[in-house]
Amino acid sequence: MRLIDLHAHSTASDGVLSPQQLVRFARDCNISVLAITDHDTLEGLPVAGTEADRVGVHLVPGVEITAHVEDLEVHILGHFIDPDDRRLAEFLASSRSDRIKRVHRMVEKLWTLGLPLDVDEVLRPASGPSVGRPHVAQAMIRRGYVASLKEAFDRYLTSGKPGYVERSRIPAALAMRAIKEAGGMTSLAHPGDYGHDEIIPFLVQQGLNGLEVYHPEHNTESLFRYERMRLEYGLLAVGGSDYHGTGGLRSIGLGRPALPEARFEQLLAVHTARAPGNRPGQVKSSIDG
Ligand code: AMP
Ligand code: FE
Ligand code: FE
Numbered sequence: 001m002r003l004i005d006l007h008a009h010s011t012a013s014d015g016v017l018s019p020q021q022l023v024r025f026a027r028d029c030n031i032s033v034l035a036i037t038d039h040d041t042l043e044g045l046p047v048a049g050t051e052a053d054r055v056g057v058h059l060v061p062g063v064e065i066t067a068h069v070e071d072l073e074v075h076i077l078g079h080f081i082d083p084d085d086r087r088l089a090e091f092l093a094s095s096r097s098d099r100i101k102r103v104h105r106m107v108e109k110l111w112t113l114g115l116p117l118d119v120d121e122v123l124r125p126a127s128g129p130s131v132g133r134p135h136v137a138q139a140m141i142r143r144g145y146v147a148s149l150k151e152a153f154d155r156y157l158t159s160g161k162p163g164y165v166e167r168s169r170i171p172a173a174l175a176m177r178a179i180k181e182a183g184g185m186t187s188l189a190h191p192g193d194y195g196h197d198e199i200i201p202f203l204v205q206q207g208l209n210g211l212e213v214y215h216p217e218h219n220t221e222s223l224f225r226y227e228r229m230r231l232e233y234g235l236l237a238v239g240g241s242d243y244h245g246t247g248g249l250r251s252i253g254l255g256r257p258a259l260p261e262a263r264f265e266q267l268l269a270v271h272t273a274r275a276p277g278n279r280p281g282q283v284k285s286s287i288d289g
């Protein structure tokens with residue numbers, strides 16, 4: 001039985017481990033198939049691919065794009081993308097420059113709340129290109145304004161709180177198109193987070209391929225609900241730990257939960273992922289629609 005984890009973050013976005021460390025940690029956890037799905041960046045994928053070849057982990061190149069369905073922020077996962085796809089990289093670069101502008105605006109808001117921060121204190125320690133609220137939260141902890149990430153989010157950074165700044169909105173349909181043009185398959189990340197299952201048929205009409213059925217924030221009831229929904233709408237099942245390495249936050253550990261092997265075989269039946277020794281993101285066929 002192979003352990004399969006198709007959702008993990010590195011320092012290229014808001015994870016704690018570098019892409020290489022993440023791959024080695026996967027090997028140490030006996031994970032045979034790992035997808036790195038950083039927020040809005042492909043930057044960790046080439047080095048992760050080299051390390052995966054070296055240690056014999058099967059790396060699925062991925063990404064997690066922040067997008068919107070009307071007012072609702074949703075995360076769209078892309079798997080089996082070509083990590084060298086220029087158009088996808090450009091699409092993500094514009095989203096990241098928006099992230100940097102947003103950090104400036106969050107810092108301004110925090111100043112008005114009597115919590116001065118320099119933008120540099122947020123951006124410089126972020127080792128990767130995709131900066132966001134977790135990096136603002138870390139800077140607040142270093143300044144002693146809050147004791148934990150959770151406190152930073154609960155008091156200041158969650159939607160509706162005084163330090164929150166919305167990002168410019170990318171329609172989910174555009175994010176899905178960018179993933180597909182890069183040869184990837186699209187799925188809706190952690191559907192249980194949104195409380196709006198009605199977006200699923202809407203996204204299916206726009207070409208959604210899969211649903212993240214297996215996620216640490218899904219209890220047994222949501223797991224069965226999304227398994228039923230994905231069968232109803234003819235979607236593939238994806239899943240993984242959403243590992244960030246941030247001790248209990250967002251995830252309980254790499255490979256937990258894992259994606260059942262039979263589900264992964266179904267994905268492979270549509271896409272041929274990269275085996276050790278192959279080039280990252282080699283895709284034999286791509287899903288249309
Ligand atoms: P951003 O992309 O800048 O809006 O930040 C979103 C990221 O912040 C998510 O991917 C999580 O890693 C993290 N996050 C969201 N909500 C919380 C929370 N309540 N506590 C800690 N981290 C959170
Ligand atoms: Fe994250
Ligand atoms: Fe997410």
Ligand code: ZN
Pocket residue numbers: 007009064242
């Ligand atoms: Zn994630």
